[in-house]
Amino acid sequence: MxxxxxxxxxxxxxxxxxxxxxxxxxxxxxxxxxxxxxxTRTREQTEAGLERAMTEWREREFGMFSVELADTGKYIGWVALAVPTFLPEILPAVEIGWRLDRRQWGHGYATEAAEAVLRYGFEDCALERIVSIRDVANEASRRVMEKLGLRFDFETTVPAHGQRVAVHALIREKFDARRTAKTRSH
Known part of the structure; x- marks a missing residue:
């Protein structure tokens, strides 16, 4: 890819x-x-994360996608498929997540980019299930997850720091059905 x-x-x-x-x-x-x-993350933490993201692509068929505006090439954030090792109780699993520059919020970019990454995960990587994990207070991410067809599964606590999170999930069959329905309605 x-x-x-x-x-x-x-x-x-x-x-x-x-x-x-x-x-x-x-x-x-x-x-x-x-x-x-x-x-917040320091420059050193961010640099280590970027290096890890580049390595993950070499080790797996998926990873972090950098997101740019098509008309300007401006970098606005990322959407990633990753193994959520921070939440061992749901493993094995692949998670979709995103992080955008705050100035780019509210334009539908997270949903648009994540829809494409979901398609990549299900079609190109042959994943059967993709989860998404959010802080229970993160309503913006909840709305994006709902738009993508990810459904609430359960709440739990991240062992490392006690954050309450909601786990959402989408299986390939439901993703395929949504795509078929969208195609028919256009």
């Missing part, structure tokens, strides 16, 4: 030059308040 194009976005593998934009996103307290322990 080199890239995925949607109506407004280009999704591609992460590269080293994504670092400055990622540092800015990860340093924003509003962006990070529902992520992990709610703390």
């Amino acid at each position: 080199e890239k995925i194009e949607t109506a407004r976005l280009v999704l591609r593998r992460p590269i080293a030059s994504d670092l400055e934009s990622l540092v800015s996103i990860n340093a924003d307290p509003e962006v990070m308040r529902h992520i992990g322990n709610g703390r």
